[in-house]
Amino acid sequence: MSPQPDLLYSEEEEALRAAVRDLLTDHCGPADVLARVESDAPHDLSLWKSLADGMGLAGLLVPEELGGHGATHREAAVVLEELGRAVAPVPYLASAVVATEALLESGDAELLGRLASGRAIGVLAVGLHLAPGADFPVVDVEDGLLSGELTAVADAAAADVLLVPARDGDLYAVAAADAVVTPQTSLDLTRPVATVTLTGAPARRLGPAAPAVRRALRAGAGLLASEQLGLAERTLTDTVGYLKERRQFNRPVGGFQALKHRLAQLWLDVVHLRAAARGAADALATGADAELAVAVAQSFAAPVAVRTAEEALQLHGGLGMTWEHPVHLYLKRAKADSIAYGTAGAHRDAVAALVDLQAP
């Protein structure tokens, strides 16, 4: 039998979780998030500063000699669990994971250092829906200047630097100030997407685009499972708590067996999601079987996160339909996450190819 992945959390990882949760409890409650997404600046950049600058979490995946913390995907996954629990509107996955992985592949030390320190927010300018290995759109390049339009780019509105694949097969860095970023009205208010329009924008060539994009999207897909885990766990916990309090027919609603069984089933799903998400994080950290571990986790995670959020809404009754109650923030994030970095179906196709279960 091949060696088993380490699926537990170390003491250091639990300490990291506690620190992030404390910060989010104080600064990223449901009312804060709702107020933030209704404002003109949906990203919470002061929270981002605390996470990136204050706690040094933007550089977890970057080696120390490049200005990072030399940690692994296991620690980044724990941060993402907590950010998912809070549906925090910060560009952590986009900048500290996806853009960072692209730069690790293309080997740009200067830009990596800026992202790792949190001084700059980087965004890989491809649609959030792209699966690892999928074809990605490119912009035109002429005399080193980029022109073209890219859509559904997550967190682009918060970016300082855009990483843009061009028609010549290379990846370029473009200052956000040299691009026009137009927010799109997004289903997920906490991770809004935007179009990026380039008109003869100056750019710096980084290296071949395809391997950088593939690596970036694989890490994004793999660690997204941890965000989905945090989201599902929080949603379930809140729903269980509510159903213990809410009384109808002179008893707590949570005492009705039809609801108990649904909640127990969701708990079981979340337990499974934890194993899948830890499996993917550990595989990305060690490199062992990472492609399959990520595809398995993403085949499994989205349906669980969406189902948990949908059940949470239903079990909150009319309250769940109100704008005021935060359950919709979780539902919208869960549904958008089910498309992000490839749908479950796209990842199942990847699993089938990897384990030799060929289509007819």
Added chain:
Amino acid sequence: MIVDAAELRRRTAELLAAHPPAETGRQAFLEARFDAGLAWVHYPEGLGGLGAPRTLQAVVDAELEAASAPDNDPRRIGIGLGMAAPTILAYGTEEQKRRFLRPLWTGEEVWCQLFSEPGAGSDLAALGTRAVRQDDGDWVVDGQKVWTSSAHLARWAILIARTDPDVPKHAGITYFVCDMTDPGVEVRPLRQITGEAEFNEVFLTGVRIPDSRRLGEVGDGWRVAQTTLMNERVSIGGMRLPREGGMIGPVARTWRERPELRTPDLHQRLVGLWVEAEVARLTAERLRQQLAAGQPGYEGSGMKLAFARLNQEISGLEVELRGEEGLLYDDWTMRRPELVDFTGRDAGYRYLRSKGNSIEGGTSEVLLNIVAERVLGLPAEPRTDKDVAWKDLAR
């Protein structure tokens, strides 16, 4: 002294030197292993163990396997090892431990479990098999038990019976060791939908049990039985499987070997189930790692639920995948197998046998209640029988 891995290796080498497996009879070797404390190292000295951490058993097992030493065929004596032994260890008298544990572990004596009854399934505590105390202090037992695996092979049974019908159901139960060779014990095979009879009905008529074979106090049998049932769940949760190690293995192999059977619909469903099986495997592995690290693993309560559903869906898909062959069945002959193999025989057998997975060892419905109440802390089901004497319950 502290028994660590090195010490266990030393003792195992000593055992192998004194009783070379190639020249020692199987039973004699197993007895020598038990007496050396290498049977189950976490048991006390003198009872097959050395008081070592349970996780170190793997060290001994690996050394013995490398030396081609015989094992005690744990699947054949699973009820003894997994349920009777921990209960005897926790509640037995010194004399009972000495009498029962050695032949139980070596497999010389097979054990079965006389718990469920026709009228007491999920509501096990409602059981009606009566044990009546005699003037000499011994007990006479009358009643009927059901779903008893290995009853036709067993020398001993763990038995729970009602000793006081005048108190609420949980309070009037006592736990015994029953001699299956007693003339009042009648074992009848119970044929299942697979055609086989893994299980039996057991009729107890005037069975005499000396008081020295009582486990725990009179009236404390429900608490004693919790030890048995808890250990059953731990053993279900502690599995370690390789990828494709469970029910998904045979259907994945069929898919690869038989391209003519493939359709797009079956492909979608198969890959979905493959993913679920792989995640369930990781979940069981995570639980194993938690238990090994001494962390509480509530997940154990859920694993049986997950595997029951998966086994049923996967084997159902396999019957459908086989098309014309799925219309056939390998053999309906009535047999009494010694071992149960969920993934054995053909797809039709696996499909039918796995239907039992959501019933045996606690139905999925009861397990969902347990998760909801004990893990999530949701309100318990209304209990109308809590303060009613057993004899006054409606039945």
